[in-house]
Amino acid sequence: MRAKSSTAPFRRWGFILASALVSIRRGGVKNLIVPLTSFVLALFIGLFGHQIATSEDELDVLYENSEVLAYFTSGSGKHVDDLIIDPNTVNSIAETGFVGETYTTAIRNTHIIGAPTSIISIYDNGEYLSIPPGFAKETFFENARRHLSKVCFVSDIKHAPEFFFENALAIEYLDGYDASVFGRNESVCALSEGMMDALGYELGDSIRLAVFTSTLSDAIILYKDVTIVAQFTRVGSSHLIYMPAEQANKGYILNTDRQYSNASQSYYDGYEIVDGLVYDYEYVDPYFAYDAVSMRLTNLKDLAEFKEYLIDSGYSPIGNRGSARKWIVIEDTLLNDSVMSINRHISYMQILFIAVYALAIGIGFVLSSLLTKMRRRELALMRSMGAGRFKTFAAFFIEQALLCVTGCVMAVLVLRIWNGSLAPLQWYSFIGYIGCYWLGAAVSVMLMNKVNIIEILTAGE
Amino acid sequence: MSILSMENVSYTYRNRYQTVNAVCNVSYEFELGHVYAVVGKSGSGKTTMLSMLAGLDLPTEGRVLFDGKPTSTLNRDRYRRENVAVIYQSFNLFPLMTVKENVMYPSRLRGIRKKDALRCASEKLELVGISEQQSKRLPFMLSGGEQQRVAIARALASESQVILADEPTGNLDVENTKNIVGILSDLSHDMGYCVVIVTHDLSIAERADVVVRMVDGRITEDQSPHDNALLHCRS
Numbered sequence: 001m002r003a004k005s006s007t008a009p010f011r012r013w014g015f016i017l018a019s020a021l022v023s024i025r026r027g028g029v030k031n032l033i034v035p036l037t038s039f040v041l042a043l044f045i046g047l048f049g050h051q052i053a054t055s056e057d058e059l060d061v062l063y064e065n066s067e068v069l070a071y072f073t074s075g076s077g078k079h080v081d082d083l084i085i086d087p088n089t090v091n092s093i094a095e096t097g098f099v100g101e102t103y104t105t106a107i108r109n110t111h112i113i114g115a116p117t118s119i120i121s122i123y124d125n126g127e128y129l130s131i132p133p134g135f136a137k138e139t140f141f142e143n144a145r146r147h148l149s150k151v152c153f154v155s156d157i158k159h160a161p162e163f164f165f166e167n168a169l170a171i172e173y174l175d176g177y178d179a180s181v182f183g184r185n186e187s188v189c190a191l192s193e194g195m196m197d198a199l200g201y202e203l204g205d206s207i208r209l210a211v212f213t214s215t216l217s218d219a220i221i222l223y224k225d226v227t228i229v230a231q232f233t234r235v236g237s238s239h240l241i242y243m244p245a246e247q248a249n250k251g252y253i254l255n256t257d258r259q260y261s262n263a264s265q266s267y268y269d270g271y272e273i274v275d276g277l278v279y280d281y282e283y284v285d286p287y288f289a290y291d292a293v294s295m296r297l298t299n300l301k302d303l304a305e306f307k308e309y310l311i312d313s314g315y316s317p318i319g320n321r322g323s324a325r326k327w328i329v330i331e332d333t334l335l336n337d338s339v340m341s342i343n344r345h346i347s348y349m350q351i352l353f354i355a356v357y358a359l360a361i362g363i364g365f366v367l368s369s370l371l372t373k374m375r376r377r378e379l380a381l382m383r384s385m386g387a388g389r390f391k392t393f394a395a396f397f398i399e400q401a402l403l404c405v406t407g408c409v410m411a412v413l414v415l416r417i418w419n420g421s422l423a424p425l426q427w428y429s430f431i432g433y434i435g436c437y438w439l440g441a442a443v444s445v446m447l448m449n450k451v452n453i454i455e456i457l458t459a460g461e
Numbered sequence: 462m463s464i465l466s467m468e469n470v471s472y473t474y475r476n477r478y479q480t481v482n483a484v485c486n487v488s489y490e491f492e493l494g495h496v497y498a499v500v501g502k503s504g505s506g507k508t509t510m511l512s513m514l515a516g517l518d519l520p521t522e523g524r525v526l527f528d529g530k531p532t533s534t535l536n537r538d539r540y541r542r543e544n545v546a547v548i549y550q551s552f553n554l555f556p557l558m559t560v561k562e563n564v565m566y567p568s569r570l571r572g573i574r575k576k577d578a579l580r581c582a583s584e585k586l587e588l589v590g591i592s593e594q595q596s597k598r599l600p601f602m603l604s605g606g607e608q609q610r611v612a613i614a615r616a617l618a619s620e621s622q623v624i625l626a627d628e629p630t631g632n633l634d635v636e637n638t639k640n641i642v643g644i645l646s647d648l649s650h651d652m653g654y655c656v657v658i659v660t661h662d663l664s665i666a667e668r669a670d671v672v673v674r675m676v677d678g679r680i681t682e683d684q685s686p687h688d689n690a691l692l693h694c695r696s
Binding site: 007008009010011012015019022023026027377378381384385386387388389391453454457458 | 508512515517518538539540541542543546547549550551553555556557558562566567569570571572573574575599619627
C-alpha cells in the first residue's frame with residue numbers, strides 16, 4: 001500500500017483540493033459569508049473599474065478629438081504675423097511627430113496692374129514689362145506704392161493671421177471651389193469684398209499681379225495671372241490677396257523686398273535675372289521666411305514631451321527670452337482643464353480602489369481567521385497525521401480562495417448582465433481584489449498553521 | 462529488536478513561573494507485538510512522552526529512535542504519516558468528512574489511489590466492527606465507542622507499525638472500553654503492532670503486556686504482564 005509511484009505527489013495535491021471542495025460543500029451556511037462579502041466588494045470594485053474605464057475612454061476621445069493649435073508669436077505674445085520664421089525651423093518642428101498640419105503664411109508686396117486683357121498686348125509684344133509709357137520713373141513708383149496691395153500665401157485661409165482670432169470666417173467661393181483650394185497648387189486667389197467692389201471685379205475674373213523693386217535702375221516687374229475664386233469680409237486693415245501657399249514656389253511673386261537687392265545677382269535656384277531678363281525655372285527652392293506659422297498638434301497625450309522638445313530647442317514661454325529667441329504659443333488650456341478634470345475623477349476612483357483593496361486584505365484576514373479558528377482541531381489533526389505545514393496551509397487556503405472566487409464570479413456575472421461586457425480594467429480590478437483577499441486569507445491561515453498541535457488535540461480531554 | 466526506543470530522553474519547558482522538567486532522562490524500548498500501558502498521575506509526563514514518540518515534539522535532551530534511526534534526523538511529517546499513528550481521547554475525527562473518508566485520509570495523504578484507499582478503509586472499518594452503512598455517516602452521528610473504533614480504523618489505515626493511544630477510553634463507558642482495549646490488544650498480538658496506551662485506567666493496564674509507570678517525568682517501574690496483579694493491588 002506504500003505510495004511509490006511518481007504520480008503520488010499529484011494525487012496528494014488532488015486530494016488536498018478535493019478535501020477543500022468537500023469542506024466547502026459541507027461547511028454549511030457559515031461558508032456563505034465569504035462569497036457574499038466577496039460578491040459585494042467585487043461588485044464595488046467592478047463599478048469603480050467601470051467608472052475609471054469610462055473616464056479613460058473619455059480621455060482618449062478627448063485627446064483624439066481635441067484640436068490644439070500652436071503658433072509662432074512675438075515675444076510679447078501679441079503678434080502672430082509679420083514675423084520672420086525660417087522654414088527649416090518649421091520643418092524641424094514638423095518632423096517631431098507632434099504636428100499634424102502646418103499652416104504657413106507668407107505675405108509679399110504686389111501691385112495689381114489690371115485685368116490680363118488690358119495688358120495682354122504689352123506682354124504679347126515680347127517686351128519685358130516696364131514703366132508704362134508716359135510715366136516718369138519716380139511717378140510710377142510713387143503711384144505703385146500708393147496702390148500697393150499684398151499677396152498672402154496661405155495653406156489654409158482660416159489660419160491666416162487676419163482671421164486667426166476669428167471664430168467664423170465669412171467667405172464666399174466660386175461654384176466648384178471650397179476652402180481646400182488653398183491646399184492645392186492652382187493659380188487662384190481670394191479678394192476682400194471691399195476690394196472686389198472698388199476694382200469692379202467679380203468671382204471668376206482673372207487679374208494680373210505684379211511685383212517690382214525700386215532698388216533697380218529700371219523697374220522690373222514680375223507678374224502672374226490669377227483667377228478670383230473667393231471673396232471674404234475683410235477683418236484686417238490692409239488689402240490682402242490670398243493665394244495658395246504652393247503658388248509661392250512658382251517664384252513669380254515672392255522674390256521681392258527681403259531677398260531682392262541686386263539685379264546682377266543670382267537669387268535662388270530657379271531664379272536668375274540676366275541682362276534684365278527673368279528666367280523662370282518653375283521650381284524655386286522654398287527657402288524663404290514665413291510671416292506667420294500655426295500648427296495643429298497631434299499625439300496630444302504626449303504634449304508635455306513636445307513642450308520639452310521646444311524648451312530644449314531654445315523656445316521660450318511668452319515674456320521670457322530663450323536662446324533661440326523664438327516664441328510658440330500652445331493653446332492647450334481647454335484641453336488641460338478637461339484632462340485635469342477627468343484625471344481628478346480617476347484619481348478619486350483610484351483612491352477608492354486602494355481603500356477597497358486594503359479592506360479586502362482586512363476582510364480576507366478576519367473572515368479566514370474566524371472560519372479557520374473554528375477548525376483549528378482539524379488543522380492540528382492533519383499536522384499530527386503527517387500533513388506538512390504547506391499542505392495544511394494549502395488545504396485551508398484553497399478553501400478560502402475558492403469561496404472568494406465564487407463571490408467574484410457572481411459579481412462578474414451580475415456586471416456582465418448589467419453592462420454587457422467588461423473592460424480590461426475591470427478584469428484587472430477583480431484580479432486585484434482576489435489577490436488582496438487571498439493575501440489577507442493567506443496571512444490568516446499561515447498564522448493559524450503555527451498552532452501547537454499537542455495543545456489543541458489534547459484540549460478538553 | 463525494539464521498533465521504538467528512547468535514549469536518555471528529557472523534555473524541559475519553561476512556563477511563566479518556572480522551568481518544568483516534564484520528562485527526565487528516560488530510556489526505554491518498545492517492541493512490536495506488545496501492548497504497553499503507560500500509567501501515572503496527571504502531570505507525570507505521560508502525554509509529553511507520547512508526543513515525542515509520535516514525532517509531534519522533539520526531546521530537549523537525548524533521542525527517540527525509530528527502527529534504530531533518531532527521529533530528529535527523519536522527516537517528521539513523513540515519520541508521522543508512515544511510521545506512527547495516534548489515537549486520542551476525544552477521537553479527533555474530521556467532522557466534515559464521512560466515517561469512510563476519515564479512514565481514507567491517511568492513505569490519501571500518502572498518495573494512494575482513491576480506489577485502493579477506499580478498499581483499505583472498508584477493510585479496516587470491518588475489522589473494528591463498523592458497518593458499511595455507518596461508514597457513510599458523518600462522525601457526529603456515531604456513538605463515542607463507534608467514533609473511537611473509527612479512530613482505530615484510521616490508525617490502522619495509516620499502515621504504521623506503531624499505534625500510540627492517549628487515553629483512548631477516557632470518554633467511553635465500561636463496555637466500550639472493554640471493546641476498544643480488546644481491539645488494540647488483538648491488533649498487537651494477532652497482527653504484530655506495537656501499541657502504546659497512555660491511561661489512568663488500571664483495567665487497561667491489566668490487559669497490557671507491559672506496564673510502564675511514570676512519576677514526575679521518570680519511569681519508576683517496568684512490569685511484566687505477570688506483575689499486573691501486583692500493580693493493581695498497589696494502586
